[in-house]
Amino acid sequence: MTTSLVLPNRSFKAFLFDCDGTIVDSMGLHFRAWNEALKPWGGVFSEEAFYELAGIPLKRTVEILNERQGLAMPPATIEAKKEQLYFDLMHTLEVIPEVEAVIHKFAGRIPFAVVSGSPYDSVVKSLTQVNLIHHFPVIVGGDQVLHGKPAPEGFLRAAEKLGVAPSDCLVFEDADLGIQAAEAAGMEWVKIERRALQFNR
Numbered sequence: 001m002t003t004s005l006v007l008p009n010r011s012f013k014a015f016l017f018d019c020d021g022t023i024v025d026s027m028g029l030h031f032r033a034w035n036e037a038l039k040p041w042g043g044v045f046s047e048e049a050f051y052e053l054a055g056i057p058l059k060r061t062v063e064i065l066n067e068r069q070g071l072a073m074p075p076a077t078i079e080a081k082k083e084q085l086y087f088d089l090m091h092t093l094e095v096i097p098e099v100e101a102v103i104h105k106f107a108g109r110i111p112f113a114v115v116s117g118s119p120y121d122s123v124v125k126s127l128t129q130v131n132l133i134h135h136f137p138v139i140v141g142g143d144q145v146l147h148g149k150p151a152p153e154g155f156l157r158a159a160e161k162l163g164v165a166p167s168d169c170l171v172f173e174d175a176d177l178g179i180q181a182a183e184a185a186g187m188e189w190v191k192i193e194r195r196a197l198q199f200n201r
Contacts, residue, residue: 057142
């Protein structure tokens, strides 16, 4: 049984969605891909750290792991390998039902955008896999901003592209850093509850 999301009791002119863990149930796939990409370099991503850093662009994530673990893993190399591993697992990707219900209910009534810490191409592939890409004319990937979440840049850019004031945008997010970014942008938000990490074949 799908639990309906409770939205704020006022109207909005745009909905801005995170992607991973919000629209698509992809966190388990990303977690597996990260650890497979890090392993040859001696790196490791605990589940706690994985969720703590959720929403941060990939290269910056590698830099943080280097700092914490005393390593010198090459960010660009790790990013490319991690994304390829994720793409290899993407055939098992599923949408998060309660968010999909919101998308279908409001599609065509107000504009949507996606603001993600994942690279633009990764977001496009994920949304295409679950047949939702046509609902999102605006996508801001983590590789398209100078300052990723928790900075508000991505959300503010999406609002600007949609021609909507930040105060009229509602953000859907699963990550604490994403919620901090929404608040910094002056936007209300709805939190998507974390799911158990699923390791699909």
